[in-house]
Amino acid sequence: MDALQPIRTWNHEALRRQARLERSMPFSRGKAVATRDMVSLLEALLEPGDRVCLEGNNQKQADFLAESLAACSPQRVHDLHLVQSVLALPAHIELFEKGIARRLDFSFAGPQAHRLARLVQSRSIEIGAIHTYLELFGRYFIDLTPQVCMVAAQAADAGGNLYLGANTEDTPVIVEATAFKSGIVIAQVNEQLERLPRVDIPASWVDFFVVAPTPNHIEPLFTRDPRHITEIQVLMAMMAIKGIYAEYGVERLNHGIGFDTAAIELLLPTYGESLGLKGKIARYWALNPHPTLIPAIEAGFVERVHSFGSEVGMEAYVAARPDVFFTGADGSLRSNRAFCQTAGLYACDLFIGSTLQIDLEGNSSTATLGRITGFGGAPNMGSDARGRRHASAAWLKAGQEKNGGQTSVRGQKLVVQTVETWREPGHPAFVERLDAWQLKQDMGMALPPIMIYGDDVSHIVTEEGIANLLLCRSPEEREQAIRGVAGYTPVGMARDRALVENLRDRGIIRRPVDMGIDVRDATRDLLAARSIKDLVRASGGLYQPPKQFRNW
Amino acid sequence: MRGLAQSYREALARLRVQALLDPGSFSEWVGPTQRVTSPHLAALEAPVSFDDGVIVGQGLLHAHPVIMIAQEGQFNGGAVGEVHGAKIRGALLRAVRDKPGAVLLCIDSGGVRLHEANAGLIAISEIMRALFAVQEAGIPVIALIGGACGAFGGMGIVARLCDVIIISEEGRIGLSGPEVIETVKGVEEFDSRDRALVWRITGGKIRRTLGEATLLVDDDIAAFRAAAGEMVGARSLFLKKRGLNPTTSSLQTLQAAQQQLGARAELDAEIRDGQVLWSRMGLGDQVSLMSPEQFNRRLEALES
């Protein structure tokens, strides 16, 4: 022991927190902050270089707090490091344009993808990394812990307890990481209530709340109007159901977002039922409350659904189906992105989703030139979980196929990409080289933004058929299997016809006719709902679609 | 395998014609093999269609001879060009000569085809004139409206000249389309992206409520067929019930229409939305969720 060593203090963070709270005292009454004082409060408590999580989710946005932060003086608040899952609002971009924020770690930038790319090119932003949701949540507890978080909740009571409503999404994980590491938690709420329906975040974790002038913005991201589902998508859905779901007995699954997967959801109670698959496939879901799942739920296909977030208009339907959805004692949906992502990664046997580009190794990407979109949760769902240790029939069968028919020490997740070979004239889905590589170069990224790695992909479904990549025994076979379902794209037309026929003989490539599917049956008449109105009818009037989706 | 009806809105015009008429009874005039396509579209390097987006011919409806005219809403929005318009006019004039039980006019159109401007406008006025000639000859014209394009522009006017309009909730009637109104008068006047509002102002239910459409049916080809068949079968009875009688006096028809318009002008100026009217009529705020059958029953009870 060296007696001369100076006495070390262990509560720097707590002291810093105390100082922040003292500086903000003039701008709050207890925990309540008036809307007009929010900018002053933020200017008082924030310090240059702070790590800030400004809750921007897939759906729910802390929009009032985002605008308040963007209204702060860049002289007082600058060089912030934003750590948040989604960059969705114009205000998020403004923060960087004004110099209020400088560095960003995130997951997804859908609507702002274009502006974000321009910020990178003009060197107005430093991007740490583009993460998957779970990955970013993980880093909240390791090296990206927020010092201040600004979240959105449905309601607060006078003491600062929060009710998160149906769109819980990322809030619990953000608040947990911040509150327990001496951070400051600020919430915007839609209303203050005498009594909350339930307490989702206890008041002792919350420092400030403000009743926002307008309810937080929520995007109906998961509503797909069945009107726009094409016959080709119906055909591909038939193949997925008969050639994969039935073949492997897939009971636990996650669907990506899009018309391809909406078609599958709407074919379960018609085509799926006719194949006698009720009770055998698609029973347990990690999925937001997709309106297109209503007919399958009503038909008794679906037993349980856990959700990342909610979906606008589905509140009453979800509340009326508590056997299916996770609802609180108050009856409203309790979603949770971190838990549902974990479920999708470890407790599901299949992920199916669409993409914009697939290369000859099966790598897929939604990145296109001039846009930084990010990943969201797809890479978690769409990857084989090497840490998984429990067995299921589907997982074991896939593992056996990958292992040349032998039983292995592990199974394999089914990761399915479903795409039409040409998205439109001039835009083939199959390419020799992903745009992601060019984007990596243009943006100076460490890695190309690949959404699903080729070695995780088990099947590719196109209108031409299904390629089972698990059965391929060499990179050459794999390439020809991909070319063999790539249709009339340049990649597809460059196939070795003899090799592709050989793969077909071995069942590695299966055409609709090989699966007993008549393309003439692929009509929209197979859909359990052909319009939003059909969905409302199927829900017994409980589903209340947003007005942009109604034509009555 | 499924219980959904065959959607009228989704069907192509050829399928509508087949399913509306008695099986196998339809024979087409100036069909696709004759390749009478639009010279205007060709001159503009725009895609043409073998039937120029309209099917005309004769067939049977519940064994009554009828003349059928069906616009294809998916080809250029069912818009009326020179050939398209001439086919409709020709079919109407044929009705004057052949005296069928009725003319069925399946309207699915945004109006005049912009590519053919003047020719299209002339075609619309020729259609109107021919339609009067058909009515003068004592032959009822039944409009069927349930396609995605509805009946707008010149075809909105043509629709209102017909003796009977059968419409689905999805069907719409109007003059200027919602997007046009928004562009000219601003989003405060009419938010064309508020689809629910668009339908509460132009859709089948409000048109039926205002007495502009005769009958509201399900979005189901069989329902359209049943309704049209009933009218062809017992049309004078039906029309009398509605206070119209085109077979005896067209002046009387016009006066009735004038009276209807007069009544409408006296509606409260505050009523700018179908829902307000329905609430005032005591139909409640769930009109949009009522099935056509429920809606018709409630409305007829109020009307009688």
Added chain:
Amino acid sequence: METLHLDLPAIQDASLNPRAALYGVVSSGNLEVLVERGHDATRCVFEVQTAAHGFVEVWKAVLTDFAARHPVGGLSFAIHDAGATPAVVSLRLDQAFQSLRGA
């Protein structure tokens, strides 16, 4: 507009009774196909008018595969295309042929 004429060898199905018929519709991403009786039982004739330029090779591949897939000798197919993907073209042609067979 781009036009394409293709005259391919094909087998005839004598049991087919091709009444001229029109399938599909000229709308964005879609096409119409007019099937008629041709002049030569050992050939199949295609006449394509398309709004999408620069896809002649793709059209040839799609139509050649179609003519190899079905006994279409003695038939002629006239197509008006408004930018349909090859998937839609193949599906529409298959549907048109199967309907001839079913009718």
